[in-house]
Amino acid sequence: MLHDKTVAFIGAGSMAEAMISGLVKSEKFPTHQIVATNRSNVERLAALEAIYGINSCKLEDLQFDQIDVIILAMKPKDVDQALSGIKQHIKPNQLILSVLAGITTTYLEQNLHIGQQVVRVMPNTSSAIGESATAISPGHETSENNVILTKTLLECIGEVYTIDEMDMDVFTGLAGSGPAYFYYLMEHMEQQGAKAGFDVETTRKIIAQTIKGAANMVQAQGETPTILREKVTSPNGTTAAGLKALDENGGGKAIAKAVEHAAIRSKEISEQIQESLLVNSK
Ligand SMILES: NC(=O)C1=CN([C@@H]2O[C@H](COP(=O)(O)OP(=O)(O)OC[C@H]3O[C@@H](n4cnc5c(N)ncnc54)[C@H](O)[C@@H]3O)[C@@H](O)[C@H]2O)C=CC1
Ligand SMILES: O=C(O)[C@@H]1CCC=N1
CATH class of the missing domain: 1.10.3730.10 (ProC C-terminal domain-like)
Structure with missing residues (x-):
């Protein structure tokens, strides 16, 4: 299922690197089909290429039409800017995974296309050695095939638990942090x-x-x-x-x-982002 899939990380920080490391070590995935992107830090991208043998490019150069799975891996505060930057390049049936603490599937759906396939994911940094405890909560429009694809992909970096999105804050407090x-x-x-x-x-x-x-x-x-x-x-x-x-x-x-308190903070992030969305839409 994975051998012909391409995965792009939007954001190339600690969590993206941990996931890239785990995916590469699992050997279930051709490394050249993993692409890391960020806004401007080309030294960081070059380092990831050198260490893991993956591809990388600046976000503006990403060939979105060649990507099967897009993984959002920026800080929650940067999500708004990131979504408005990628929306014009993606299609509703393209699968978007978000590892962002506190960012709900509803928020992602509201800010991407109608019918956008999204899954909220909470891994931890033990992904780097295939030992993450990762939760997933699919969005409202996500097909069963894409849920299976998400699980199969994330099983490369550890154990995967499908949970009700209501429980994601507590899961973040337990396992993400x-x-x-x-x-x-x-x-x-x-x-x-x-x-x-x-x-x-x-x-x-x-x-x-x-x-x-x-x-x-x-x-x-x-x-x-x-x-x-x-x-x-x-x-x-x-x-x-x-x-x-x-x-x-x-x-x-x-x-x-x-x-x-980690769970409370996760909930707070959701509320703050949702509030800023309301303010911006006024
Ligand atoms: N670090 C951890 O243990 C975990 C982190 N997460 C989540 O992962 C996300 C990333 O966290 P870290 O990797 O720790 O942060 P980080 O600060 O190390 O990395 C964030 C990356 O996103 C990039 N970025 C920011 N805005 C961007 C944009 N508009 N387009 C493209 N790239 C952009 C930055 O340049 C940086 O490379 C957060 O949302 C966090 O909630 C989830 C689980 C565990
Ligand atoms: O500290 C954070 O916000 C992120 C999310 C879970 C772990 N690290």
Whole structure:
């Protein structure tokens, strides 16, 4: 299904690069059929070409009629300008994927052609190694074939979950932003290791292996995190002391708040963009 498809990224930042890396590493996709574009940073495009063997060009030079899947990968604040720039070049049956946090399918449909095929997508940066947890929510006009194409494409970069768009903000808080919480945790563990005299490189490897092992245990054993946590925790032992300190310092609540506030921000972005659309149409 993918071998004859061409994919263009509009925006060539962190998320586009993570997806490009994952697509290339999956080897399910001819690299020359991936095109990265941005507005003006040609050095960045040259670097992506050199690293991944893909094609690139400035957005104004993109041959839109040769592209099957267009992936919007700019910041949400730039979406308005981007959509007005591409609308004249695309056809309603061209598939548009958007990875933009907070940008709804309704917003995309309102700003592109009547009947435009769109899918809202929320990957994370672990796409780079084929380990993303990616959600998709198809728009109102999107054909079943295009939903299958979207899933097949995104399965190259990890697991894909089809969700109700109402749940996209929470998914963004959990999985889109999620890797950052674990990096934050690792930064703090690393600092503690360094304080105790461990060298940073070794500590980093130990922590990464510990997190990877815990995640793999949940996936492989089918046991709940609660049961797995209890198995680590000996009465009056070291883990009990660590968990008590976490609880007393608001560790659990802080994690829950992180997910909650990321989701709130995603919703806020939707509302702000929708409001600016209303103001501009007056
Ligand atoms: N970074 C992440 O972990 C994730 C990001 N996202 C979403 O991905 C999108 C991009 O995020 P990042 O890659 O982190 O941002 P970034 O700032 O690294 O990249 C944005 C890119 O878009 C380009 N751009 C801006 N306006 C443009 C236009 N009108 N036409 C063409 N290119 C344009 C910029 O030059 C830049 O290359 C955001 O909307 C974000 O919500 C989604 C999931 C995870
Ligand atoms: O921080 C952000 O807004 C983007 C969306 C999800 C992850 N990064």
